[in-house]
Each structure stands twice: as structure tokens, then as C-alpha cells.
Amino acid sequence: MALFVLSTLVLVLAYAASFTLRPAPLWSWVWKVALAVGEYGVWFLPLAVGLGGIALVSTDGAWRVGLVTLCAFATIALLRPLASAWRNGARLETDLAAAFGAGARPPMRPFSLARLVFHGGAAVAPVETHVFSRGGGEELKLDFYRARGTTPAGAPCLVVVHGGGWDGGERTQIPAWNHRWASRGYAVAAITYRLAPRFVWPAQRDDVLAALAWLKAHARELGLDAGRFVLLGRSAGGQIATAVAYGARDPAIRGVISFYAPQDMEFAWGVSREDDALNSIKLMRQYLGGPPDTPERRQLYASASAQAMIGPATPPTLLLHGAPDTLVWHRHSERLAAALAAVGARHFFLSLPWATHAFDFNPDGPGGQLADYAIETFLRATTGAPIP
Incomplete structure (x- = not known):
């Protein structure tokens, strides 16, 4: 026995x-x-x-x-x-400096063995909940984390778009990250958006834009700089964040951060399978109303695809993806990174050889630490806001 x-x-x-x-x-x-x-x-x-x-x-x-x-x-x-x-951490400083400039380097190490055990968390601050829209009869809320040590000019703001396959998920996902960013001087707004199948694209885009408009209108009382926003999304939220950032052409959107997300929806349809872990075909039908089999539907797919909207006004982009991710193929981020490189757009692609989907669930794990360093570098480079 x-x-x-x-x-x-x-x-x-x-x-x-x-x-x-x-x-x-x-x-x-x-x-x-x-x-x-x-x-x-x-x-x-x-x-x-x-x-x-x-x-x-x-x-x-x-x-x-x-x-x-x-x-x-x-x-x-x-x-x-x-x-x-x-190994990745040893070259991450140099690679990020090449992409965004040496002046954006944060005063922390990309990876620490001690942090795996003792963690690098931040004090938990009160969270304010606000209604920012009632679009489509839905009351949409955001959780707001005030930046520590704000200046009279106001803090830059991270707008966090949750994952969940477009038909689920909550704005409360992984709040430890939000507290950490707030402790470093960045305001954070974790938003809700309307979900499929009841609401199809572009409802989700409109909800993110409504959240941005609300934050700009209330910037003074929230301690924000209405001209310094960075969008961040995970999985389905990463697709929404990049599509909004690339399509809005809003100079107040200083950059976009996308974790393990599809970026070309017609390509995503072509490589999706009904027997995969997510039943991706079903999710995309719900989200985009069906396959890209008509001119109108193809146009809708393109409007949800960051890769179809790359241009001179494309904001700086940080992509993060695990190579063996079996929920969202690593190739999605590879293709967008290659397209950005082809036009000389500022970007960085952090590819992790061992990491799977949602690797940032542990902010102090191997993937979480490298992501933390890359995001902090990116925020400093795009918003000009050092750690207080």
C-alpha cells in the first residue's frame, strides 16, 4: 500500500x-x-x-x-x-532599453529568487467603485485605485480590461497587480464591459471608450492626468484593449499592454477548433455574430483586429505571451509583433518559453516578475512617470 x-x-x-x-x-x-x-x-x-x-x-x-x-x-x-x-531577465534590461530608451529603466531587478518566496506586494488601498455608463440598459462599473503620491499635474492612469472569453470574467481579476501599480504612482481603473452573446462587437469597444470619456471628465476629482492613459488587457481583454487603442487614434492613449490575446480575428477564426479547451468557434460566433463569410462580417472582424489597424498613429505596444499557451496560440502575438516591426512601430514582445495562459496570476512567479519589470519600464517610457 x-x-x-x-x-x-x-x-x-x-x-x-x-x-x-x-x-x-x-x-x-x-x-x-x-x-x-x-x-x-x-x-x-x-x-x-x-x-x-x-x-x-x-x-x-x-x-x-x-x-x-x-x-x-x-x-x-x-x-x-x-x-x-x-536567463531572460539577464537580457531583458538591455532589450527593453533598446525598445524604449535607457532612461525608462526602473530601479528593480527583472527577476529575483528571493521574491518567489517573500513576494513583492504592495499595501492594499481602498477601492472606489463608480458607474461610468448605462449603455444598452447595462449599468457598467469601474473599480478605481488612486495613485499614491500624485502631483498637481495628476497621475497617469492604467485602464484594465478583464479577460474571460468575451462572455465572462470580472473587473476584480488579479487585484494585487492594481494595488501594486497604484502604490507606484499610477492610477488604475479596472472596468466592466458588456458581454457576449447578448452584446456583440463593437459594444465592448464602445464601453472602453465610454470609460475613457468618464475618466477624462472626472480627472480632476480622481487626481488623473487626462492626457496620459495606458490600456491593459488580458486574453479577450487584450484583444479589446489593442483594438481600441489602435482604432481610437486618441493621443491621450499613450500605449497599450496586451497579455496572451488574439490580435487578428479572421486569422483567429481560421485556426480555432470546436474541440479546444475554450470551444473557440463558439466564443467567436457569440462575440462577432458568426464567421467572416460576408463582406460586412469581414469588416466587423477587421474592426476588432489590432493587426488590421496598424498605422502611423499606432501607440507603443507591449505584448506578453507564453510560448506553450494552449488556450490562445502564441502565434497571435508573434504575428502582431512582426507587423509592428515591419512599419517601425515602437513595441516589445516578451515571449516566455515555459509560461502558459494567465501566467501573471502570480505577480511574483517567474513570469509575473518579468512581466512586472517589462510593464514598469513601458509605463515609465510612455507616461514619463517614475516610481515615486
């Missing part, structure tokens, strides 16, 4: 750890396992070492060789994100 329990634990751990080396299968829950071992792997390392030690002293023969080998494999796989983050 003891051998059965030990071997089961070792096999499960080795299987889970393997997702730091390969994409997770297209099952609805497995990507969460990949997220756990990739961004919280430091907490699984003692388990791998401990199980290996138990196998070494309590088994013999082929069982000992097999179990110890699997534990060694799990240990190496769990260390892979840390080693990769260390």
Missing part, C-alpha cells in the same frame, strides 16, 4: 512538472496544472526532493531506480521556469 501511494504521488508530480517542458493537452483543466507548476513551482520542489529521498531509502531494485529517476526529472522540470526566467 505504501509503495502504491508513493509511486502514485511520484507519477502525478512528474506528469504535472512535464508541462514546464511541453504544451499541456487541450483539456479544460490541465492548463491550470501547467500554470501551477510553472508559476508556483518553487513550492513543489521540496515535494519532489522529499519523495525522491523516501524512494531512495524505502525501495530497492527497479522500483528505486524508476521512482528516483522520475523525482529527478520532476525536480529538473520544476527548476526550468526559474532558470529560464533568470
Whole structure:
């Protein structure tokens, strides 16, 4: 019985750890396992070492060789994100300086082993909730995090657009990031938008624009600079944020940050499958009203695609994506980065070799730390607001 329990634990751990080396299968829950071992792997390392030690002293023969080998494999796989983050961090400063200028470099390290355990959180500040629109009969709210140490000129503002496949999600996602940015002198507005299938695009674009208009109108009382906004979105929210930023041509939008998002919706339709973890075909039908099979629908798809709107007024762009992401293909960000490079638009693409979807769920994990450094550099470069 003891051998059965030990071997089961070792096999499960080795299987889970393997997702730091390969994409997770297209099952609805497995990507969460990949997220756990990739961004919280430091907490699984003692388990791998401990199980290996138990196998070494309590088994013999082929069982000992097999179990110890699997534990060694799990240990190496769990260390892979840390080693990769260390290597990426070593060149991240130089790469970001080349993209946005050396003067935007923040006074922090891209990656720290100590931060994996002791964290780099910020004080939790009160959150104000405001109604910014009643479009389409929906009461749309935003959560506002006031910037610490604001100046008379007002703070730059991050407008955060949540993910959720366009038919779900909440503005309350990963609030630790919002508190962190507010503690560094950036106001944050985490917004709600109307969801599919009841509301199709461009309702979501209109809601983001309504939030921007409301924030500008209330800038003085909120302590904002109405001319310095950066949009940030995750997954579906990343698609909305980039489409709005590229399409609005508003000089007050100083930049856009997109995590693991589709950027060319006709391309996304072409590579989507009904049997993937998200049932992407269904999500896109709900969101865009159907396939891109008519001139009118193709025009609608283009209006939701940042890649179709690149031009001289394209704002600076920061893209972040994990290479083995099985929910939103890494190729989406690769293609947009290549298109931006082709026209000389200011941008940076942070590609993480081990990371899966939602890798920033842990702001102090390997992916979270590199994202934190890249975002801080980007904000300083685009808004001119240093850490207070």
C-alpha cells in the first residue's frame, strides 16, 4: 500500500512538472496544472526532493531506480521556469532599453529568487467603485485605485480590461497587480464591459471608450492626468484593449499592454477548433455574430483586429505571451509583433518559453516578475512617470 501511494504521488508530480517542458493537452483543466507548476513551482520542489529521498531509502531494485529517476526529472522540470526566467531577465534590461530608451529603466531587478518566496506586494488601498455608463440598459462599473503620491499635474492612469472569453470574467481579476501599480504612482481603473452573446462587437469597444470619456471628465476629482492613459488587457481583454487603442487614434492613449490575446480575428477564426479547451468557434460566433463569410462580417472582424489597424498613429505596444499557451496560440502575438516591426512601430514582445495562459496570476512567479519589470519600464517610457 505504501509503495502504491508513493509511486502514485511520484507519477502525478512528474506528469504535472512535464508541462514546464511541453504544451499541456487541450483539456479544460490541465492548463491550470501547467500554470501551477510553472508559476508556483518553487513550492513543489521540496515535494519532489522529499519523495525522491523516501524512494531512495524505502525501495530497492527497479522500483528505486524508476521512482528516483522520475523525482529527478520532476525536480529538473520544476527548476526550468526559474532558470529560464533568470536567463531572460539577464537580457531583458538591455532589450527593453533598446525598445524604449535607457532612461525608462526602473530601479528593480527583472527577476529575483528571493521574491518567489517573500513576494513583492504592495499595501492594499481602498477601492472606489463608480458607474461610468448605462449603455444598452447595462449599468457598467469601474473599480478605481488612486495613485499614491500624485502631483498637481495628476497621475497617469492604467485602464484594465478583464479577460474571460468575451462572455465572462470580472473587473476584480488579479487585484494585487492594481494595488501594486497604484502604490507606484499610477492610477488604475479596472472596468466592466458588456458581454457576449447578448452584446456583440463593437459594444465592448464602445464601453472602453465610454470609460475613457468618464475618466477624462472626472480627472480632476480622481487626481488623473487626462492626457496620459495606458490600456491593459488580458486574453479577450487584450484583444479589446489593442483594438481600441489602435482604432481610437486618441493621443491621450499613450500605449497599450496586451497579455496572451488574439490580435487578428479572421486569422483567429481560421485556426480555432470546436474541440479546444475554450470551444473557440463558439466564443467567436457569440462575440462577432458568426464567421467572416460576408463582406460586412469581414469588416466587423477587421474592426476588432489590432493587426488590421496598424498605422502611423499606432501607440507603443507591449505584448506578453507564453510560448506553450494552449488556450490562445502564441502565434497571435508573434504575428502582431512582426507587423509592428515591419512599419517601425515602437513595441516589445516578451515571449516566455515555459509560461502558459494567465501566467501573471502570480505577480511574483517567474513570469509575473518579468512581466512586472517589462510593464514598469513601458509605463515609465510612455507616461514619463517614475516610481515615486
